[in-house]
Amino acid sequence: MAKERIPNEGDEMQIDGGVCEERVARAIPEGFNPDYLKIYYGKLFPYADMFKWLSYGNDGKHPACDHSYFGRREFSFTLENDIYIRFQSFGSAKEMENSIKEKCPFKIDIGPVYSVDPAKRHAYAQGGNNVFAPVERELVFDIDMSDYDDVRYCCSGADVCLECWPLMTIAIKVIDTALRDDFGFNHILWVYSGRRGVHCWVCDSKARRLNNEHRAAVTDYFHVYKGGENSLKKVTLAGPVLYPFLARSYTDVLKSFFEEKLLRSQNLLASEERCQKILGFIPDESVAAELLDKWQGNRRSSISKEDVNVVRWDQLKHMLQSGKQKIQGLRRCVEEIVFSYTYPRLDMEVSKHMNHLLKAPFCVHPKTGRVCVPIDPNNCEDFDPTTVPTLSHLLEEINEGSMMMESNNEWERSSLGKSIEFFRSSFLQPLLKSCKEEMESAYSAKIKQSKNSLSW
Numbered sequence: 001m002a003k004e005r006i007p008n009e010g011d012e013m014q015i016d017g018g019v020c021e022e023r024v025a026r027a028i029p030e031g032f033n034p035d036y037l038k039i040y041y042g043k044l045f046p047y048a049d050m051f052k053w054l055s056y057g058n059d060g061k062h063p064a065c066d067h068s069y070f071g072r073r074e075f076s077f078t079l080e081n082d083i084y085i086r087f088q089s090f091g092s093a094k095e096m097e098n099s100i101k102e103k104c105p106f107k108i109d110i111g112p113v114y115s116v117d118p119a120k121r122h123a124y125a126q127g128g129n130n131v132f133a134p135v136e137r138e139l140v141f142d143i144d145m146s147d148y149d150d151v152r153y154c155c156s157g158a159d160v161c162l163e164c165w166p167l168m169t170i171a172i173k174v175i176d177t178a179l180r181d182d183f184g185f186n187h188i189l190w191v192y193s194g195r196r197g198v199h200c201w202v203c204d205s206k207a208r209r210l211n212n213e214h215r216a217a218v219t220d221y222f223h224v225y226k227g228g229e230n231s232l233k234k235v236t237l238a239g240p241v242l243y244p245f246l247a248r249s250y251t252d253v254l255k256s257f258f259e260e261k262l263l264r265s266q267n268l269l270a271s272e273e274r275c276q277k278i279l280g281f282i283p284d285e286s287v288a289a290e291l292l293d294k295w296q297g298n299r300r301s302s303i304s305k306e307d308v309n310v311v312r313w314d315q316l317k318h319m320l321q322s323g324k325q326k327i328q329g330l331r332r333c334v335e336e337i338v339f340s341y342t343y344p345r346l347d348m349e350v351s352k353h354m355n356h357l358l359k360a361p362f363c364v365h366p367k368t369g370r371v372c373v374p375i376d377p378n379n380c381e382d383f384d385p386t387t388v389p390t391l392s393h394l395l396e397e398i399n400e401g402s403m404m405m406e407s408n409n410e411w412e413r414s415s416l417g418k419s420i421e422f423f424r425s426s427f428l429q430p431l432l433k434s435c436k437e438e439m440e441s442a443y444s445a446k447i448k449q450s451k452n453s454l455s456w
């Protein structure tokens with residue numbers, strides 16, 4: 001089969017009659033366009049893995065398999081020119097693959113599994129017997145960096161950089177730990193949203209079967225951030241002690257990220273305005289005034305070689321937590337500041353409702369051209385959004401690879417390979433193993449029950 005050759009500007013480039021350096025010659029311009037996307041969907045998108053995942057073991061030969069399961073899942077596509085088509089469904093991996101290749105969606109969203117095939121919902125509605133309603137859906141979380149604009153000074157809106165990305169690292173660590181340790185979930189997938197945030201998919205069967213009420217309860221568990229656009233104090237920590245989840249998050253994650261990273265990288269106490277903002281957390285005006293006086297002093301003297309943010313933070317802590325501050329509220333202030341500047345900010349509505357759509361992993365973000373790759377929560381400090389493979393980079397790799405041996409799996413030697421391997425080994429394989437176990441034990445229980453009823 002003839003290989004498609006991706007057109008690129010460098011092909012004709014020559015220097016002094018000789019072909020210039022190979023890497024430069026093959027450079028495919030950065031960006032995002034339908035031609036790039038077509039090749040991506042043609043050669044790299046992991047259809048089989050997506051199908052395996054969303055089938056949850058129901059694609060096998062076991063008598064307990066529900067072969068209608070995958071076909072009752074809603075997909076929605078955003079096409080070029082913002083044309084949005086909902087309630088797509090596919091009977092098989094091949095059907096899904098053909099549809100994606102044909103329509104070349106700029107974005108693919110995944111919705112719930114419904115009681116009936118969502119594409120045929122109108123026909124069922126006329127029959128009257130089947131109610132069209134969502135019956136299963138992963139518990140999902142959506143965290144977006146633009147919700148942190150009041151606590152980051154390096155970027156705003158859709159922009160992210162390595163100075164503010166640790167806010168996402170914090171969110172992954174705090175939420176992942178609680179989902180595993182406090183809720184007992186095991187099959188959790190974290191995905192880079194392609195631009196400014198992260199998505200979390202909790203795929204345990206007990207998570208998929210939560211109703212809206214349960215989802216709201218789980219979401220509320222994480223709800224500490226209660227600030228609006230205009231309120232300075234984003235967090236109110238009530239009671240004499242923090243409840244265990246918050247205390248653990250504070251000690252294990254928030255405090256160290258705040259003191260060792262964000263304080264300096266965001267220059268949280270480097271200007272009068274930023275100082276005033278933090279002083280606004282302190283309810284006792286005389287204490288705040290005394291602190292401001294100290295801070296103005298160390299600006300004038302500037303004898304210390306130490307970072308001004310760190311010096312000022314130590315002064316604040318000393319003042320608020322020293323023995324003479326008997327009032328509980330003042331001691332708690334330090335924690336409230338740290339929580340306000342670091343604690344994860346969830347898009348609550350996404351998590352609360354079964355029928356909310358969420359962008360599929362391995363989509364490509366149209367603004368950045370970056371692939372929505374999984375993130376390893378155990379090594380999330382190492383995740384760097386600026387080095388995530390872009391479409392053009394991947395196409396370049398395909399071009400280079402086409403000179404070499406043929407392979408059925410183009411992704412294996414592309415930089416997407418690592419992500420797909422991780423998806424399989426850390427998420428998909430353990431997930432499918434427990435799906436199989438659950439299916440077998442449910443089935444044998446059913447057999448036992450019917451035998452018992454027969455013996456009567």
Ligand SMILES: [Zn+2]
Pocket residue numbers: 152154155159160161162163164165
């Ligand atoms: Zn930034």
